[in-house]
Amino acid sequence: MTAYLLRRILAVIPVMLVVVTVVFLLVHLIPGDPASAMLGPDATPAQIEATRRQFGLDRPIWEQLLNFYGRVLQGDLGHSYFLNRPVTGVLWERAEPTLLLTFSALLVAIAIGVPSGIVAGAYPGSLADRVLMLGALLGVCIPGFWLSLNFVYFFAVKLAWLPAAGYSSLLVDPWAALRFMVLPAVSLGFNQSALIARIARSCMLEVLQQDYIRTARAKGLREGVVIYLHAFRNALVPVVTVIGITMAILIGGAVVTEIVFNIPGLGRLVISAILRRDYPVVQGVVLVTAAAYVLINLAVDMLYAFIDPRIRYD
């Protein structure tokens, strides 16, 4: 078990090395001189030269890359020249809304996806299966950001049940935070619930064909006991992986949802940073999000090894 965990943790290193390199190269993808692009058309040659020196753009590229690795290892993601603050501090401030949104959406996705998939898989071909799978297909096809807009129109504008946009910290006003979070979480989580439902259904169908299920039925157990006690728990094992993937997708999806609902998280930060050409902030958000993605996958793999002992003995 320890060897498996160690191997899995070590595998993160080359991935993160590539991630940091890609993030570093982003600035070098800017057409022309990155310093001129950052400062805009009104910059004087002296300012451009100063910026080039400040960001080390006057050094050879390999030296810039090594410096970048060094800075990232020390937790230094640079300085936002628009906000005039270290990027790390800005990211910390903006992480809370994104985390709250991502976890709320994940809860919604699991709450809708797992029961739907299990019921559909337990009764294949039934009306419930057909309706749920049609819903899942639509869930995959309906663009989340468009669904968000429709939710705003119906539930906030027409029915006035919930606020159209905004954010309140969970630590300051939990009730307001919950009200603000309902629409974003549901619209972000709905798409992913479709993915979870489809996988859960297929896992359930797979499990129901196993010998131990036949044995359980042969023992004369009631169908409900077979499905919910014997099949359900085993069908959930692969679903854990999908939930990990879902979490990672939700982090990306949160960017768009934050724009629709005006949530001051990392997504809104990165879009405003792009418009201000504040590249250190763009790099910081992309790097932190990718790191979170890698760590979530690592956590899921470890969790999977705990749940399914066969994995760690491979």
Place this chain on the structure above:
Amino acid sequence: MTAGAPAPAEPDVADAAVRPEAITAAPAATTTTRARWRRPLARNRNVLVGTTLLIVFVLAAIFAGALATHNPTRLDPGARLRPPSAQHYFGTDEFGRDVYSLVLYGSRVSLLVGGVTMLLTSAGGVVIGLAAGFYRRLDLLIMRVTDGLMAFPAILLAIAFMAARGPGVWNVILALSIVYMPRTALLIRSTVLSVRELDYVQAARSLGRPDLGIACRHILPNCLAPLLVQGTFIFAYAILAEAILGFLGVGVPPYVPSWGNVISSGKNVIREAFWVSLFPGLALTVAGLSLNLLGDGLRDVLDPRLRVRQ
């Protein structure tokens, strides 16, 4: 997307070496394989519905000029935010532009971005996947880079790329191709790894065939079915991602009629004019539905091991 390899479509080279008549039988076998797929494809409901919707979508894009009732870029402040009517089927936006015409012209951008991204990811994915699957030394390097690129949430990597390169249709295509290519490369690599160990590939190798010949003649045909399925889904993802980038204001420039741009302008007036974002969103949903149905159907027919159980 799960990687998978269909049953080998190639005749057995070793067998052909023993029985020369088997070589002449090869084209007939390929024809039979094609015929074997054609009927289930034509009978598959998902393929039929998906293809029909896709054809409508393509026709709308091709004949947008003839079908549109107004110039989609013409601003008409006097007719701003008009609800759907006989004159403006889908109403007008905040600049008085006809939403129906915008949706029709927007399908061109979606089709261009989706189609070219699919082609680029397929071509790049095949080259990278074949190289990784064939040369173990390259495999290590390619897989590390692929893993690293796949560690980014797809849409965020595309946003970051657009942040560096600036708005533009070709930048969107390039960004999405870079984002989705590793997925195709992985799929091709896994197919190559499973096929390269089969007897007929080993036989071809022992007969002294060059690597490129084996790759193109014996391995690539086995990659086509999963590639086609994957390509269909990438088409769908690319259309959606293009709309998201447009919606966020980092995709195609705002003056170009695209579904994402129109939905974005609808966001500002959602309280007064819900129709501005409603219709391009519906078009986006139907386009996504058509490609997802087609992809599901193709997967069921061409790669039965990945079939969703009925």
